[in-house]
Amino acid sequence: MTFLLELIVSALIVFGGAFALVGSIGMVKLPDLLTRLHAPTKATTLGVGGALAASMVFFAAFEDDLSIHEVLITAFLFLTAPISAHFIAKAHLHEHTELRDDLPPTGRPQGWSTFESVPDTDEDEDGDDARAAHH
Numbered sequence: 001m002t003f004l005l006e007l008i009v010s011a012l013i014v015f016g017g018a019f020a021l022v023g024s025i026g027m028v029k030l031p032d033l034l035t036r037l038h039a040p041t042k043a044t045t046l047g048v049g050g051a052l053a054a055s056m057v058f059f060a061a062f063e064d065d066l067s068i069h070e071v072l073i074t075a076f077l078f079l080t081a082p083i084s085a086h087f088i089a090k091a092h093l094h095e096h097t098e099l100r101d102d103l104p105p106t107g108r109p110q111g112w113s114t115f116e117s118v119p120d121t122d123e124d125e126d127g128d129d130a131r132a133a134h135h
Helices: 002-029 038-061 069-095 097-102 130-134
Strands: none
Touching (some): 038 069
16 A cells, blocks of 8 residues: 555656646747746646645655645645736737737627727827826
């Protein structure tokens, strides 16, 4: 039984390390920000998840200690990584307006919700430049 548990812990560590390696290579090799977002949010999240799962199995099996810390770290990681990637992608799309033309049609008259509150010009109601009034 001990050998089987050691094998499971080792497999989880190798699994996590392999995904972390793939995520790291993706961060370096992928061409732009939107494709690079997949590396930390998917592959690296699974890498850290594998290491945390190995830690949970190890402490439960060999130290007779059931800790909630790894579960909380995993939950926090799985919640924050996709949300932060979503916000980074939205900010990138707002900054690079030339990417708007490449978005697929939504089939709705209002278009993409990401761009609903973005005005086309920086003029206020009087026709004055809104940025100039603040400086």
